[in-house]
Amino acid sequence: MERPCLSRRHALLLPASAAGLGTLAACGPGDEGFGDAQPLRADDGGVSLDDVPENESTLVNFGGEQPFVLLVRGTGEDITAYSGYCTHNGCALSQKQDELDCPCHGSKFDSSNGEVLVGPATRQLPEVSVVVEEGLVRRAG
Template sequence: MDRPCLSRRRALMLPVSAAGVTAVAGCAPEDEGFGNGTPVRAADGAIPLADLPENTGTLVNFGGDHPFVLLVRGSGDEVTGYSGYCTHNGCALREVETELDCPCHGSRFDATTGEVLVGPATIHLPEVPVVVEDGHVRRAA
């Protein structure tokens, strides 16, 4: 007598297997934020000051550990850096117009001040030290 292609044991394992695949798919990384575009990449760890529009924020990828930094340029050489990661759960933020949105849990931050606009985050984005040297912005050592 031929054995069935699907034994009772395997048939009973299907729901468990499907649940496992669904759970693993749910753990897939988010789109890492960035909305409709990608952060500006800082070549050699620096970005030309001229690439940062005045009186606005720009998400920049400096590379290395926690590479994403929101650079907010005021007028002239005035630049402030903020973390590009949500203070609620550490997800990379995405830039959407004048806000930074967290794709993980929906927190939103002001893209010029780092202040929380919508929770669950309750802490504003911490400052990241940056310096302007020779017309380029770098993370401070």
């Protein structure tokens, strides 16, 4: 009786197949979430200042290239903005309470100032220029 044999070629394909399945599982539906809430969507005019709570941070989708921006509001029109993308590999960040999490490699950022809390990212989030005009927050430029 001839026993089944695993050829060298098939044996070499097994790790690649397992890695491929692991990658697909990691990219499954629902894994792209945005933490506690969906980003606030800005229309062509911007986002209403009233929609960004005082003394809190809000992830906003301004549309276009690199649309996600973290708005950090103090009081009144005091607004600072940071990129909504991880400085490690450029993945879109999700907001979870007082931090931003990178779903790709696990970096975490402080949502009040863009500082790295947990790596592999080593650089804080870069600032983004925004302006407040007529009660609307817009990207500058």
